[in-house]
Amino acid sequence: MEEAILSCKNLSLKLGGISIFENISLTLHRGELHLLMGENGTGKTSLVNILSGIYPFPLYTGDIHYKGHPLRLHMPKDAIKQHIVTIHQDIALFERMTIAENLYANLPETIPVKSTMSLSKKIKMADLFFHEHGLMIDSSRLICHCSSTTQRTIELLKLYLMKPDLLILDEPIAVINSRHLDIFLQLIAYLKKGGTTILCIAHDYQAFLPLIDHFSIFQGKCLAHTINRSDYSLENVENILKNDFCQSKYPKINIKKGAEVLCAENLCMKDTLKDISFTLQKGEILGFYGRAGSGKNALPKALFGIEPISHGSLYIDRLPARIASPQDAINLGLAYITDERYSYGLFHNLDSLENVFSIKKNRHGRFWTRTGFEFKQYLSYAEKMNLRVPPKINPQYLSGGQQQKLILMRWLMSPAKIFIFNEPTQSLDIPSKIDIYNLFNDLIMKGCSILIFSSNLEELMGVCDRIIYISHGVITGETCYGENVKYVKNLI
Amino acid sequence: MLPIKRLEEIKQVLTEKKQADVPSLAQLLDVTEATIRRDLEKLENEQFLTRTHGGAVLNEPAHANISLFQLPEEHNEIFQNIGQIAAQFVQNNDVIFLGPGISSRFIVRQLQNKINVTLITTDLMVAHDCSAYSPNISVILTGGSLNPTTLELSGQMTTNSLNNFYFNTSFFDIDGITFNRGYSVSSLNKAFLIQNVNQISQKSFALCPYNRFGRESSAVVGDINLFQSVITNEHLEDSFKEYYFQQKIQVFATFNV
Structure with missing residues (x-):
């Protein structure tokens, strides 16, 4: 317990000229569970990326000592060689391989399972392995056919085989259900007993509170506090977290709400959403808060007709609406600004101008011609949106903020009245964020309504009139602007 | 029609068209x-x-009187957008203060729908525009000595009468903002007025078009963290946006797409 396995001193990271965090010092002892907390965007995941070799050595400044020697990782494989294993926020398995193959892939060299072993033998061994842990998993299935809960469980079970010295978990239980949570807790207890040090990032830490030895709290680019288990009290931690919560810095205007423009009744989607009902008024900003896997990503897609709704009804302007495809949604005046801006929001083979006019083309069904009128319109919108992007440039060269504005511009030119944003400010720099918030204001002043789906609670509390909380596919609560932060925390 | 009524009508036609012919x-x-x-x-x-x-042709002197209250043509759109956002923060039954400046004149143009709002100002032009565009607002002018070129009131009498109020919301037109010197305005009287009113207001807004950021004016009002909210327009420099956000200060940038 006393022996320090990893110590970081004055760690600083700058990416693209923006400082991610500054002067972080952190010490981990052998066999402890260290919990890392803090709001989104304070640099927790970046720290994980350094310790797992994703951000290689010269990118950051400062010293890391691991087992008494300086640690310099140049790629993720180096970390595995040093018995540092990371479970990332997003699942990292080979989708087109079987469960068994995934289980025995990328193991450290000390473990006597050869990657050249035949598939049938791997499946046999894997079945035996799952049986040992009391699980009924068919290990010959492909990963892409498993639910995200099973995928995460497989990632976690793999740790039994790897026996890491340092384990880093980034939101490990955000996507798993309660039955698999037990497996996770058993795993943590088992690994701790074996002397593994665990660094864990989790918002929802209540589940494994008894196992935690230290808390560290990130606050505004620095590691603000480290608390011992013995000094811990719920209020203590809540207070520290609450201080960082600031609603008033978000530019929000209050305008008079109008008639109901969108109403959803008992929306269901096969095993991801259940009984979702809500209404949206004209000029209202309605937020949806949920973690990854809570159904927060599925709902906007269902509303926009990207994924099918299995049950339930939708009303737009009090008329029943059937949305079977995005084209239906566009015709009904909906706009969807995706979180996966680059992969789904923009056409890579078209330049900025063509991207902006890509809906118009569909609506009029005419052949693509670049008229002077469109050129002029693009330039005038770009000027008004403070977007300095020439119309000829390919969107792949644009920053996140510029891409987001480009997608938004496309919808602003259409007659859309209901804007659905999924993670509107994810990975944007601060000036772009401020522009996006103010564009929300402009939209509602023009009589539009906005739905925001986000996992950034502070931001939602700053800009939304109402927030609906989703967890495991169902609505768990609702708050209005300005309601007590502590009350909100209890709801989550 | 009574002759007196007819004379009124003719006056109105002439004020609008400046001239009129007998047959029409x-x-x-x-x-x-x-x-x-x-x-x-x-x-x-x-x-x-x-x-x-x-x-007949309308006589010139009456015409000249109006021109004093006419707005300069430049940047009208920027001020209009700023006024529109600022008007959103005026609630029914509020007592508000509008500082001297062009931005204030654009705020009062957007207040037609407010009920029972009392406006206190030291700028005669703001008072004029308010009665012209939003006659539903009750306007109170402070006393004080009049500056003949800007038509602004200042002095001990102004301060004394302002101290009788407590404002729900105040709006100040700012002439220059830099990181080093903070907020500054064109005259010492104005700076003193803003400092004074800021202390007796529940919420204060700094109004400043983007081109005044990074510029300095002669009299300092206070440092850059003085106001909790700033209303500007979309072309504001990134360094200011970033600074304000980190200092937890609201920045309204008036997009009008």
């Missing part, structure tokens, strides 16, 4: 041309107009 006035008011000529003669005696062959 006769047709408009449904009387003979001779009657109109007599009316015009009466109005000429009042020195309201000058008769010409076949009609």
Whole structure:
């Protein structure tokens, strides 16, 4: 317990000229569970990326000592060689391989399972392995056919085989259900007993509170506090977290709400959403808060007709609406600004101008011609949106903020009245964020309504009139602007 | 139609069109041309107009009075957008203060729908625009000595009468903002006024078009963290946006797409 396995001193990271965090010092002892907390965007995941070799050595400044020697990782494989294993926020398995193959892939060299072993033998061994842990998993299935809960469980079970010295978990239980949570807790207890040090990032830490030895709290680019288990009290931690919560810095205007423009009744989607009902008024900003896997990503897609709704009804302007495809949604005046801006929001083979006019083309069904009128319109919108992007440039060269504005511009030119944003400010720099918030204001002043789906609670509390909380596919609560932060925390 | 009523009508037509001819006035008011000529003669005696062959022209002095209150043409759109956002923060039943400056004149143009709002100002032009565009607002002017070029009130009397109020919301037109010197305005009187009113206001807003950021004016109002909210427009420099956000200060950038 006393022996320090990893110590970081004055760690600083700058990416693209923006400082991610500054002067972080952190010490981990052998066999402890260290919990890392803090709001989104304070640099927790970046720290994980350094310790797992994703951000290689010269990118950051400062010293890391691991087992008494300086640690310099140049790629993720180096970390595995040093018995540092990371479970990332997003699942990292080979989708087109079987469960068994995934289980025995990328193991450290000390473990006597050869990657050249035949598939049938791997499946046999894997079945035996799952049986040992009391699980009924068919290990010959492909990963892409498993639910995200099973995928995460497989990632976690793999740790039994790897026996890491340092384990880093980034939101490990955000996507798993309660039955698999037990497996996770058993795993943590088992690994701790074996002397593994665990660094864990989790918002929802209540589940494994008894196992935690230290808390560290990130606050505004620095590691603000480290608390011992013995000094811990719920209020203590809540207070520290609450201080960082600031609603008033978000530019929000209050305008008079109008008639109901969108109403959803008992929306269901096969095993991801259940009984979702809500209404949206004209000029209202309605937020949806949920973690990854809570159904927060599925709902906007269902509303926009990207994924099918299995049950339930939708009303737009009090008329029943059937949305079977995005084209239906566009015709009904909906706009969807995706979180996966680059992969789904923009056409890579078209330049900025063509991207902006890509809906118009569909609506009029005419052949693509670049008229002077469109050129002029693009330039005038770009000027008004403070977007300095020439119309000829390919969107792949644009920053996140510029891409987001480009997608938004496309919808602003259409007659859309209901804007659905999924993670509107994810990975944007601060000036772009401020522009996006103010564009929300402009939209509602023009009589539009906005739905925001986000996992950034502070931001939602700053800009939304109402927030609906989703967890495991169902609505768990609702708050209005300005309601007590502590009350909100209890709801989550 | 009574003769007095007819004279009123003719006055109105002339104020709008600056000139009028006898036949069209006769047709408009449904009387003979001779009657109109007599009316015009009466109005000429009042020195309201000058008769010409076949009609009348509005006298210039009245016209010149209006021009003092006319707005400069430049940047109108920027101020209009700022005024529109600022007007959103005026609630019914509020007591508000509008500092001297062009931004304030654009705020009062957006207040037609507010109920029972009391406006206190030291700028005669703001008061004029308010009665012209939003007559539903009750306007209170402070006392004080008048600056003949800017039509702003200042001095001990101004301070004394302002101290009688507590404002729900105050808006200040700021002339320059830099990181080093903070907020500054063009005269010492104005700076003193803003400091004073800021202390007796529940919520204060700094109004500042983007091109005044990074510029300094002669009199310092206070450092850059003085106001909790800033209303500007979309072309604000990134360094200011970033600074304000980190300092937890609201920045409204008026997009109007």
